[in-house]
Amino acid sequence: MATALRERPYRDFLNASLHRRFMQSILYPLVVCYGIAIWWGTLTSPIWSWIPFGPVGLRVFLLVLSFLPVYMIRITSAQAGGRNAPSPHDAARQYGFRRAFFTAVFYVLSAFVYGEAYIWSCGGRARLDFTEEGRLHERIKLNERPIYLRYMFAALGLFQATMHMYRDYDRITAYVGRPQSDEKDPRTELLNNAPGYLRKAALYTVQTFTVGSALYFIYFRKVCWDWTYSVARRLKSLGKTSKPTGLSPFLPLVGIFLIQGTLLVFLWQVTNKAFSLLRAQEPLKKGKPLTNDSKDPNGSLINGLKSRNMQVKTAAFWELTIITGRFEDRRKTIFDETDRQKGPTVKQVTDLCLAEIKGVVERINKATAPTPPGAQSAPKPLPLAGSAQRLTKPLIEGQILGPGEPPETRLQWVEQAASQIARTHSSPQNAQNAVAREYLKKGQQKAIEVAQQAESSAKGYKETFAKSWPGRFFRRSLPRVANSVLFSTPYTKRTVILNAVVALTNLTVSSLKEDGPGQFHHLVPDIIRTFTATIKSIEAYMYGLEVHWTDADTLAKPESERKKVEEVDGLVKELKDGLSKQLGAFVEYLEGIGMSRLEIQDAKKLVARQTPEVVQVR
Structure with missing residues (x-):
């Protein structure tokens, strides 16, 4: 069209x-x-x-x-x-x-x-x-x-x-991932509460x-x-x-x-x-999608999906989920519009949904990437030829001691200070005095013990403060950290991602009967690969995520319950449900449209297992 x-x-x-x-x-x-x-x-x-x-x-x-x-x-x-x-x-x-x-x-x-x-x-x-x-x-x-x-x-x-x-x-x-057909009536909700x-x-x-x-x-x-x-x-x-x-x-x-x-x-x-x-009501008007009143409904919907305003984008992805799940006539138009200026409608919609899902993997890779070493200072330029300036420093006479590694912990600082005192007060004469060396050794050992006790006390005070009510304000809880990485900051994009997953699943399953031009099946391998890679990345990240020492609530839980985050588990479940439906719909055609047998088996195993396997964090 x-x-x-x-x-x-x-x-x-x-x-x-x-x-x-x-x-x-x-x-x-x-x-x-x-x-x-x-x-x-x-x-x-x-x-x-x-x-x-x-x-x-x-x-x-x-x-x-x-x-x-x-x-x-x-x-x-x-x-x-x-x-x-x-x-x-x-x-x-x-x-x-x-x-x-x-x-x-x-x-x-x-x-x-x-x-x-x-x-x-x-x-x-x-x-x-x-x-x-x-x-x-x-x-x-x-x-x-x-x-x-x-x-x-x-x-x-x-x-x-x-x-x-x-x-x-x-x-x-x-705003939820799946469309709601039984929304709560505001009047009833207010009266009950x-x-x-x-x-x-x-x-x-x-x-x-x-x-x-x-x-x-x-x-x-x-x-x-x-x-x-x-x-x-x-x-x-x-x-x-x-x-x-x-x-x-x-x-x-x-x-x-x-x-x-x-x-x-x-x-x-x-x-x-x-x-x-x-x-928070569904983006509907008189029971129909909001963009049905537009002269170009799908064009207006794509405009909302591309919006930088999170409220507009969230409503547009929610409407897309409702259209692909409830309104068959409107869903067919997404497949039929092939001559749009910037590409077929179904191709633009799919790319926008995949971009939101791939964003999860990008944020995980960014959070788990190793910290690059500090950039070394650039060497000073040499003076021009013929200059009277000396090119090298004069040789140092006497004993030369190379610089050691700078101390990082409090204990290392104490050790360095004690060693410096010992070197300052030593000489060839008193080095022969065994009594003096013994006193210096005991003083150094005593200083180290005091530093260890101070560090232990400081650690205990920090843990006590983290468990207190004012300390809650500074806790880096594991659920908060996981949600920040997976769903972006400063405001979560979780509902946009869930709607993108559900919308792609609905389009994939319904394309077998409604894709008249026959263009959507070329997009299915990329969708399945994206779902598979996202699930693997999330499971690898959650396995390698460590509990921060300030997270008293998570540390109080059993070991098996510490990394169960409701929002993250909900996204993984939605991805696996969508992947299962896509594999069930296209299982006979996947090899013919460009997927290898190894990729298919990998996706099936991922859907079949209930708990994530122990994977190595990249």
């Missing part, structure tokens, strides 16, 4: 779909805001207490403004795949200061808007007015209660921002109250009071005192924060979860 039309970029279809999902995701936190707005009311009128007009509608509007900053964080920071780094410390560095600052500022802004909305709605009843009138003969005083409440809401925003970064809320986890969100919200609020209150009374009380007083004295005639007036009654104020803080964190939880669930 000729395809002379200019393909429309895949991003156009994806952005339109994401916009629809974004508008749907707003409905769920909006329901929570409506419930909170009713809770804040006085419930005096049977109609105006709940009808979404008047005071209730205004409170809902303010609460919507409070969760919109969270959507700004998610839209700008969403990633199709989580952060991938050998250790949490490396992941934190990859996250970047700017993104962390941006996340913290917008969560604090969200908490501030929520707090102001509550103070505006319930300030009089809860004694949260900006000032206290006092008695008739007293001047107006600044009220510390709203200062404390605003501070606690800001602390809650910082705590939530920390958890957002630590738990990687920006990760979109529902609502009690868990509420418990987590209460826990976060209690933790923030405990730490935040201690820091407030120790460090920040005077600072918050002085800053607020300096602003308020320009707006109202306040008393000259600049000392905090007190938080009494304190227990009702604590109850206000615990309840409202729990509701705020619950709103954040629903907002984040609704966004993630809607964003």
Whole structure:
């Protein structure tokens, strides 16, 4: 089929779909805001207490403004795949200061808007007015209660921002290798998990109250009071005192924060979860692939497969997997389009999928390649002929001692220092003194023993720190290292690779009946060889991968369980399943299309064995 039309970029279809999902995701936190707005009311009128007009509608509007900053964080920071780094410390560095600052500022802004909305709605009843009138003969005083409440809401925003970064809320986890025909309904998922969100919200609020209150009374009380007083004295005639007036009654104020803080964190939880669930839905529109609306569907799909944007590429490979697995009519067009400008459609799709799979082998080879020796310094150029400069240094008179190897460990440094002391204080006269030589020998041996004890103690301290809770931040765990090498960094490409494997398997199996032009069978040997080489490389790498001394969790496991990584095992299983299906479909034709009998037997053995053989790491 000729395809002379200019393909429309895949991003156009994806952005339109994401916009629809974004508008749907707003409905769920909006329901929570409506419930909170009713809770804040006085419930005096049977109609105006709940009808979404008047005071209730205004409170809902303010609460919507409070969760919109969270959507700004998610839209700008969403990633199709989580952060991938050998250790949490490396992941934190990859996250970047700017993104962390941006996340913290917008969560604090969200908490501030929520707090102001509550103070505006319930300030009089809860004694949260900006000032206290006092008695008739007293001047107006600044009220510390709203200062404390605003501070606690800001602390809650910082705590939530920390958890957002630590738990990687920006990760979109529902992109999977195989197409899903039974996706979870977001409404059902949110309703079923609502009690868990509420418990987590209460826990976060209690933790923030405990730490935040201690820091407030120790460090920040005077600072918050002085800053607020300096602003308020320009707006109202306040008393000259600049000392905090007190938080009494304190227990009702604590109850206000615990309840409202729990509701705020619950709103954040629903907002984040609704966004993630809607964003992670399959790339379909009315049950059909997104690119079906394009004048050149396969051209737009190829445009997405080539994209450098990971979100666009991930969605395009997921759609390719769905097309090759569910939509037979659309799959046939991939085989039929042979006169595309840059090559047949099936050839371009196959090459793009194989490039993602071969990338695994390339990253493994790069990680296991020996470190090249340090480049030697270039020799200095000789002076020109006729120069009076001396070409060689004068000969050294006296005893000549060639330089030894530089010390590398602490023990070698001590040995070198002790030897130097012995050589400095020795002479032909005292060398004959056996007593002096004996003392020098004992001193050197004592220094070595002290160095060994120091190294042993230092090693013990390091291991103790690695097992502690703060040490988790610096652990180079084996699963993290393996995932970083196989699936790239700083964000994982695992779903793209899985989708490429499944899509190639679907195309290979269906080509026997649907490849009318008969061009795909020439690509099958390269696909099988790539699958075979990738499985071998992964198994060889995992066999030779050593557990880092900081990885306390892996070291605590039995020896047979240490190198079982769920993500890596899932990729190997997908590769073996795909290789098995390809061999089953083309077993009678493989020798005729260019594969040797040895290659075929090698692939069959690889699929047949359940556990990897002991292979030598290259």
